[in-house]
Amino acid sequence: MLVHRLNMRVAVAVDVGGTHLRVGLVNESGQIVRKEKKEVGANRRPKDFFQRMAGLIRETAGEKIKEIAGIGLGLPGICNFKEGVVHQLPHFPEWRDVPAARLLAEDFSCPIVFDNDANMAAVGEYWKGSAKGLNNFMMLTLGTGIGGGIFLDGKIWRGDEGFAGEVGHMTIEADGRSCACGSRGCWETYAASQAVPKGTTAETLAKAADGGDSKALAFWREYGIYLGIGIGNLAKITGVENYCLGGSIAKAHPHFMESCREEIKKRTYPRLAQKVKVLPSALGEDGNLLGAASSVFHEVSASL
Amino acid sequence: MLVHRLNMRVAVAVDVGGTHLRVGLVNESGQIVRKEKKEVGANRRPKDFFQRMAGLIRETAGEKIKEIAGIGLGLPGICNFKEGVVHQLPHFPEWRDVPAARLLAEDFSCPIVFDNDANMAAVGEYWKGSAKGLNNFMMLTLGTGIGGGIFLDGKIWRGDEGFAGEVGHMTIEADGRSCACGSRGCWETYAASQAVPKGTTAETLAKAADGGDSKALAFWREYGIYLGIGIGNLAKITGVENYCLGGSIAKAHPHFMESCREEIKKRTYPRLAQKVKVLPSALGEDGNLLGAASSVFHEVSASL
Numbered sequence: 001m002l003v004h005r006l007n008m009r010v011a012v013a014v015d016v017g018g019t020h021l022r023v024g025l026v027n028e029s030g031q032i033v034r035k036e037k038k039e040v041g042a043n044r045r046p047k048d049f050f051q052r053m054a055g056l057i058r059e060t061a062g063e064k065i066k067e068i069a070g071i072g073l074g075l076p077g078i079c080n081f082k083e084g085v086v087h088q089l090p091h092f093p094e095w096r097d098v099p100a101a102r103l104l105a106e107d108f109s110c111p112i113v114f115d116n117d118a119n120m121a122a123v124g125e126y127w128k129g130s131a132k133g134l135n136n137f138m139m140l141t142l143g144t145g146i147g148g149g150i151f152l153d154g155k156i157w158r159g160d161e162g163f164a165g166e167v168g169h170m171t172i173e174a175d176g177r178s179c180a181c182g183s184r185g186c187w188e189t190y191a192a193s194q195a196v197p198k199g200t201t202a203e204t205l206a207k208a209a210d211g212g213d214s215k216a217l218a219f220w221r222e223y224g225i226y227l228g229i230g231i232g233n234l235a236k237i238t239g240v241e242n243y244c245l246g247g248s249i250a251k252a253h254p255h256f257m258e259s260c261r262e263e264i265k266k267r268t269y270p271r272l273a274q275k276v277k278v279l280p281s282a283l284g285e286d287g288n289l290l291g292a293a294s295s296v297f298h299e300v301s302a303s304l
Numbered sequence: 305m306l307v308h309r310l311n312m313r314v315a316v317a318v319d320v321g322g323t324h325l326r327v328g329l330v331n332e333s334g335q336i337v338r339k340e341k342k343e344v345g346a347n348r349r350p351k352d353f354f355q356r357m358a359g360l361i362r363e364t365a366g367e368k369i370k371e372i373a374g375i376g377l378g379l380p381g382i383c384n385f386k387e388g389v390v391h392q393l394p395h396f397p398e399w400r401d402v403p404a405a406r407l408l409a410e411d412f413s414c415p416i417v418f419d420n421d422a423n424m425a426a427v428g429e430y431w432k433g434s435a436k437g438l439n440n441f442m443m444l445t446l447g448t449g450i451g452g453g454i455f456l457d458g459k460i461w462r463g464d465e466g467f468a469g470e471v472g473h474m475t476i477e478a479d480g481r482s483c484a485c486g487s488r489g490c491w492e493t494y495a496a497s498q499a500v501p502k503g504t505t506a507e508t509l510a511k512a513a514d515g516g517d518s519k520a521l522a523f524w525r526e527y528g529i530y531l532g533i534g535i536g537n538l539a540k541i542t543g544v545e546n547y548c549l550g551g552s553i554a555k556a557h558p559h560f561m562e563s564c565r566e567e568i569k570k571r572t573y574p575r576l577a578q579k580v581k582v583l584p585s586a587l588g589e590d591g592n593l594l595g596a597a598s599s600v601f602h603e604v605s606a607s608l
Contacts, residue, residue, distance in 0.1 A: 078573065087575055136464050148541070152456070159543015160440055163576050166540040171533050171571060174477050174494075183536075183571040190478075229475050232487075236470040237452070237541060239463015267475060267487040269382065271391055272467050 009069040012057055013292035015117065015285075016040070016075045018091035018144065021053060022285070023060040025068075026293035030128045032286060036060045040091075046098045054107040070111035072292030073104060074120035076147065081162040084114045090145065090180065113295040117141065117288050118165055119156050121246045121281070122149030124291030127298075129282035130244045137242035138234060139281075140167065142249035145188040146230070152240070168192065172229050190226035193249060206252040217255060224256030228263025235268060235276050246281035253280045313373040316361055317596035319421065319589075320344075320379045322395035322448065325357060326589070327364040329372075330597035334432045336590060340364045344395075350402045358411040374415035376596025377408060378424035380451065385466040388418045394449065394484065417599040421445065421592050422469055423460050425550045425585070426453030428595030431602075433586035434548045441546035442538060443585075444471065446553035449492040450534070456544070472496065476533050494530035497553060510556035521559060528560030532567025539572060539580050550585035557584045 010033065013024045017040070025034040038056055043049070058065055077089035084101025101114045115123075122139035125131040131139070131151065139149035146168030150157040158164050168188035169181050176185025188194060193202045197219075208216035231243050245253060257278065265273045281287055314337065317328045321344070329338040342360055347353070362369055381393035388405025405418045419427075426443035429435040435443070435455070443453035452471035454461040462468050472492035473485050480489025492498060497506045501523075512520035535547050549557060561582065569577045585591055 078575065088573070150542075152461070157456070157542070160545045161543065161576075161579060164541070164543025166543075166573070166576075169540050169571075169573070170474075170537040172475055172478055174480075174530070174533055176478075181573060226478070229478055233474040233537070234541065236473050237468070237538065238454075238461070239465065239468025239470075241464045267473075269392070269470070269473070269485060271382065272465075272470075275465060 009297065010061075010064055010067070011069045011293040011296035012061055012071045013289040013296075014053065014057065014071060014073045015120070015288040015292065016053075016073070017117075018076065021056060022289065023053075023056045024286075024289040024293070025060055025064060026289060028297055030290055030293070032289060034060055034062070035289070044092045044094060046095060046100075046103060049092075050100070050103040050107075053104070057108070068110055070113060070296035071104065071108060072113045072115075072120070072294075072296045073100065074115055074117040074288050074292050075100060076117045076143075078163060078166070079114065079116040081115055081158060084112070111296065113292070115156070115292075115295060116147065116149075116165070118147030118149035120149075120291035120295065121147075121287040122151050122156065122244070122291065123294050124283055124287035124289070125244050125246070125281060126151060127294040128290050129287055130279040131242065134242050136240045137244055138167075138238075138240055139244050139246060140231075141247035142192055142227075142245060143247040144193050146192050147247070148234075150238075150240075152238075167230065167234060170230065170233060172226070172233070187226070187230040191223060191230055195223060195226070202249050202252065206255065209252065209255045220252060220255035221259045224259030224261075225263045227256060228260040229267060231260065231276070231278060232264045232267040235264070235272055239272070241272075241275045241277060243276070243278045244281055245278065246284070246287055250280055251284075313601065314365075314368055314371070315373045315597040315600035316365055316375045317593040317600075318357060318361065318375060318377045319424070319592040319596065320357075320377070321421075322380065325360060326593065327357075327360045328590075328593040328597070329364055329368060330593060332601055334594055334597070336593060338364055338366070339593070348396045348398060350399060350404075350407060353396075354404070354407040354411075357408070361412070372414055374417060374600035375408065375412060376417045376419075376424070376598075376600045377404065378419055378421040378592050378596050379404060380421045380447075382467065382470070383418065383420040385419055385423075385462060388416070415600065417596070419460070419596075419599060420451065420453075420469070422451030422453035424453075424595035424599065425451075425591040426455050426460065426548070426595065427598050428587055428591035428593070429548050429550070429585060430455060430595075431598040432594050433591055434583040435546065438546050440544045441548055442471075442542075442544055443548050443550060444535075445551035446496055446531075446549060447551040448497050450496050451551070452538075454542075454544075456542075471534065471538065474534065474537060476530070476537070491530070491534040495527060495534055499527060499530070506553050506556065510559065513556065513559045524556060524559035525563045528563030529567045531560060532564040533571060535564065535580070535582060536568045536571040539568070539576055543576070545576075545579045545581060547580070547582045548585055549582060550588070550591055554584055555588075
């Protein structure tokens with residue numbers, strides 16, 4: 001057993017968020033052996049940022065750095081998987097067409113697998129979480145926006161050029177709220193933390209709802225309705241039945257799951273509605289790290 | 305050459321519409337050798353309907369009936385491809401879970417391939433129309449409603465149980481127009497013939513627009529905006545770039561294509577928007593027949 005453990009391959013998983021950079025050392029059975037977290041900080045210029053990332057990777061991997069199977073890197077933006085380029089990163093407005101994989105490759109000689117964070121989370125849930133054994137499902141990451149990782153026939157579906165999954169920007173109100181993307185009525189302006197009234201936060205509202213506050217409960221009920229409208233759309237379009245909810249807001253699911261499921265039933269024909277399942281993530285924040293590691297071990301994300 | 309032609313396989317293609325039943329005899333090179341059309345009529349009870357269908361098939365096939373490769377049957381409803389069952393058919397409200405393939409098999413011993421009409425149209429356009437060579441595209445049939453045939457990786461995408469493609473019922477106005485399906489704000493209440501004001505028809509409005517009538521032109525401009533909202537959603541979700549428009553309303557495309565394309569650009573991030581193409585069907589009504597025949601010859605539709 002010990003010999004086996006010593007021989008077990010390890011991968012470095014990197015998860016870039018809006019405020020934190022997290023790095024994990026993950027073995028082939030899906031255990032996160034070591035984990036480090038750092039604030040992203042104010043200087044987000046790509047070159048400096050990737051240097052700091054390289055430092056944190058070395059720190060986390062320690063003596064294992066020479067034998068890692070690869071680095072899996074997840075970023076919360078519009079990523080070109082094929083070319084390893086980040087086109088746009090909402091939290092990093094100065095990033096435009098940043099060659100992320102190449103910048104990281106300057107510091108490491110191992111294989112680098114690169115993808116957006118919703119796809120990484122999907123791969124993680126498929127490997128070790130709520131979506132185990134589901135060959136078709138969608139990962140929805142509920143945070144500032146809504147990211148989508150679409151899993152079809154046992155692998156990430158990318159569309160023609162790798163841009164599939166921008167579900168947060170589907171229009172659900174033709175003349176609705178204006179969105180940072182330039183459009184109106186995008187799903188994520190109603191069903192992500194953007195929908196939280198000014199002066200409070202999703203976390204505060206979740207705690208208030210835990211304590212039975214009626215205003216907070218009403219907020220989450222309405223949140224669930226909008227979440228259900230979008231999930232209903234996804235189900236009707238793609239015929240995919242399973243939806244896994246991740247991201248910071250998913251933790252509040254006890255307060256919005258019922259209204260979400262009711263809304264899906266209202267808006268979807270019965271044959272499909274009775275099959276649609278909405279499942280909270282089993283892995284939480286670790287999903288992205290496990291997905292990034294799985295992508296290294298299994299190359300799930302490596303086929304466009 | 306003559307010998308080859310005599311040996312060429314033929315299939316019977318059946319297209320069931322809201323008002324007409326059409327049957328074609330199609331050869332392997334995609335030529336419709338013979339074509340018959342009959343009104344559906346008032347008696348739409350499944351057993352009687354399928355008997356009349358069998359009669360029209362025999363009439364159309366003539367002496368070829370003994371050597372046909374199979375019958376391809378397209379129906380405009382929610383179909384269970386696996387079991388050959390039509391769950392719901394909007395124009396035939398008395399139909400519930402009709403075992404269409406089995407009813408037809410009572411009269412014919414050849415293979416029977418069965419699918420909804422939007423999928424058949426997609427297969428037709430892929431074989432001989434606007435979607436030739438496109439391994440990913442969506443067929444949108446614009447009629448009373450909007451049907452969707454989703455083609456991914458060179459075959460029809462069906463979702464978990466075969467119900468994918470109900471794109472007409474995606475919500476684009478959360479509190480919008482009520483839809484026959486029981487939901488509100490469905491795309492097809494804005495971007496199909498349902499959106500035509502009472503007292504006129506899509507055909508009349510198309511002719512008026514041809515003649516430069518400003519009210520008619522304004523109708524089609526708005527129609528294009530709503531069409532674009534939905535196509536933008538499909539592109540952002542699936543990353544599929546090519547959309548083929550069929551159905552009776554597609555003929556009016558010169559009047560709505562510009563506003564449709566503009567709306568897609570407005571609502572979609574530039575990297576994707578510049579790639580999205582909206583293509584009118586090349587086959588028109590014959591698309592469904594060619595798709596049904598292709599499904600027999602190539603079994604494109606035969607793998608769930």
